Amino acid sequence: MNTKNNxxxxxxxxxxxxxxxxxxxKPKVTSAELNDLGDFLEQEYENEILNYPFExxxxxxxxxxxxxxxxxxxxxxxxxxxEEPKDLNKYFEDFKGxxxxxxxxxxxxxxxxxxxxxxxxxTIDFDDWLIKILAKHLQxxxxxxxxxxxxxxxxxxxxxxxxxxxxxxxxxxDRVIAKKDISLTEHKIIHENVAIHLGEHSNHFWSxxxxxx
Numbered sequence: 001m002n003t004k005n006n007x008x009x010x011x012x013x014x015x016x017x018x019x020x021x022x023x024x025x026k027p028k029v030t031s032a033e034l035n036d037l038g039d040f041l042e043q044e045y046e047n048e049i050l051n052y053p054f055e056x057x058x059x060x061x062x063x064x065x066x067x068x069x070x071x072x073x074x075x076x077x078x079x080x081x082x083e084e085p086k087d088l089n090k091y092f093e094d095f096k097g098x099x100x101x102x103x104x105x106x107x108x109x110x111x112x113x114x115x116x117x118x119x120x121x122x123t124i125d126f127d128d129w130l131i132k133i134l135a136k137h138l139q140x141x142x143x144x145x146x147x148x149x150x151x152x153x154x155x156x157x158x159x160x161x162x163x164x165x166x167x168x169x170x171x172x173x174d175r176v177i178a179k180k181d182i183s184l185t186e187h188k189i190i191h192e193n194v195a196i197h198l199g200e201h202s203n204h205f206w207s208x209x210x211x212x213x
Contacts, residue, residue, distance in 0.1 A: 005033045005036055005037070006022075006023045006024045006029075006033070007029050007033055007034070007037055007068065007069070007072045008033060008036055008037045008040060009021070009023050010022060010023060010072055010075065011037060011040070011041070011068050011071065011072065011110055012040060014071070014110070014113055015044055015109075015110075018113075020075050020113075020117075022075060022076060022079055025076070025079070025080045027072070027073050027076040027077070027080075027091060029069065029072070034065050034069075037065060037068055038061045038064065038065050041059075041061075041064040041065065041068060041106070041109050041110070042059050042061065042064070044109050045059045045064065045105075045106060045109055046059070048109070052167055052171065053166070053167055053170045053171070054166040054167040054170065055166075055167060056105070056167050057100070057101040057102035057105055057106075057165060057167060057168065058102055059102070059106055060097065060100070060102040060103045060105075060106035060107075061106070062095075062096075062097050062103075063095065063097055063102070063103035063104075063106040063107040064106040064107060064109055064110070066093075066095050066097075066107060067106070067107030067108065067109065067110040067111035067141070067144075068109075068110040069091075070092065070110070070111060070114060070134070070137060071110045071111065071113055071114055071117070073091040073092060074092075074114060074117045074130070074134055075117060077091075077130055078117055078120060078121060078130070088130075088133065092133050092134075092137065094137070095107070095137075095140065095141075099140060099141075099158070099162075100162070101162055101165040101167065101168035104141055104143045104144075104162065104168065105143070105168065105171070107141050107144065108141070108143055108144045111138075111141055111144040112144045114134060114137075114138060114144060114145075115138070115144070115145055115148035115150060116148075117134065118131055118134050118135060118138075118148075118150070119148070121134075135150065135151075138150060138152075139152065139153060142154070143168075143171075143172055143175070146172070146175045146176055146179050146181050146184065147175065147176075147178070147179025147180070147181045148179075149183075152184070154184065154187045154190070156187055156188065156189050159187075159189050159190070160189060163189065163193070169193060170197075172190075172193075173190070173193040173194055173196075173197050174197065176190060176194055177194060177197060177198065177206060180206060194206075
């Protein structure tokens with residue numbers, strides 16, 4: 001691994017240890033660094049899908065790199081406030097690709113760690129402007145926010161479309177159950193799938209879900 005590639009080192013350490021380590025206080029990346037990062041994320045994705053149910057969606061390189069950049073820049077601005085809010089758009093751009101099972105799962109390779117940064121920011125200052133920016137992006141990539149007690153506006157029409165992919169539907173439902181995110185089961189499509197997955201074992205695995213029915 002290129003030890004001079006700061007974003008790759010940070011994401012590699014995060015993926016292998018679950019800890020954030022920043023190797024520079026300058027939130028800048030080059031196209032060459034992102035290309036190497038994309039190769040790493042693709043290998044991580046290929047390793048993860050070995051345990052996925054059904055046929056896994058293909059790796060979406062654009063979404064994976066976008067998710068990693070979101071994490072990296074969020075960590076940078078958590079630790080170092082060198083830029084004023086007016087300069088942040090170049091770091092926290094909207095994802096320009098299509099929202100699909102492929103983009104959701106590929107971005108999640110890194111994006112699943114973003115809620116932890118949001119929680120840390122809330123501990124420091126609940127009104128931090130960065131929280132609003134990051135939460136806005138998680139509203140679109142909600143799979144990565146499951147189980148973190150964040151206020152998510154569920155669009156069931158979008159979920160119906162995403163759930164046409166059996167792999168994504170199963171992973172989404174399994175994560176809701178694993179995280180016991182009872183608030184999400186208030187939505188019909190999520191509730192129905194959780195009920196199907198739990199079956200007659202609902203009371204044993206998630207008594208709160210049973211009491212909600």
